[in-house]
Amino acid sequence: MKCILKINVACLLLLFYSCNYIPAESNKETEKRSIIFAQGDKNTTQNFNGEVWVKSLIDADSLNETAVGNVTFAPGARSKWHSHPAGQILMVTDGVGYYQEKGQSKVILRKGSVIKCPPNTPHWHGASPDTAFVQLAITSRTNGPTVWLQTVTEKEYRD
């Protein structure tokens, strides 16, 4: 009887350790999976609603007026309505989010989605209610800065 008990304990210990074993490389990759580019600091401007992190990755300069930012939206967070005088390109690197142009239906964006927003077109983007959303924003400063507009209402967000 003692022998059976010892064998059981040995098997259970083996089971416990083997199932908690994660190869170092795999573990490392899992941690990094959803963060490719730096997340940056939490937004403190009035241009967003909800928790948003913004990191400027590339600044525009006189030789290349293209700026690239990484924007991370917590579930439910979103930008205000706004427009870009030279348009904008959005590249989704993780999560599930929304994009909507004034007068158009809301578009669902997922990892790998790409959006080209025309110049001077009011639009907003943000996370879906239950999933965070990470996107690169590529914006030319050639015709001036972003024009910020009104808050996205709950009805607009939910419709």
Add this chain to the structure above:
Amino acid sequence: MKCILKINVACLLLLFYSCNYIPAESNKETEKRSIIFAQGDKNTTQNFNGEVWVKSLIDADSLNETAVGNVTFAPGARSKWHSHPAGQILMVTDGVGYYQEKGQSKVILRKGSVIKCPPNTPHWHGASPDTAFVQLAITSRTNGPTVWLQTVTEKEYRD
């Protein structure tokens, strides 16, 4: 004795199934991890050496002259030396690669690295010898197309 044997078999079966169990979501994410944006077709131009896949994600147009491409280099693959009349931005989404401007040291790029290449500056980029490399290339067409130059020699690649 038969009883011990049965317990051992039961424990081993439990061990086998529990350690081969991968949650559906985790498995799905692992498969998608290294491919965020479409990989596209294998390059057939003379502008690269080695196996390279190129996907145009955003085309330049008259309203927004910024183009975005996704380029995947197999280990050891690389571009020829080349320059861009309006410069280029590289955003690394996976792997390990190299970037070098004429007269400068080679820079090692990893997932999350960002490079701003000045206008009319000869440079090359590609994968490290043992690891594939995936990058977004953001290029303004305002001043004309890419100027392709000579092949990167083995010495230049290895130095």
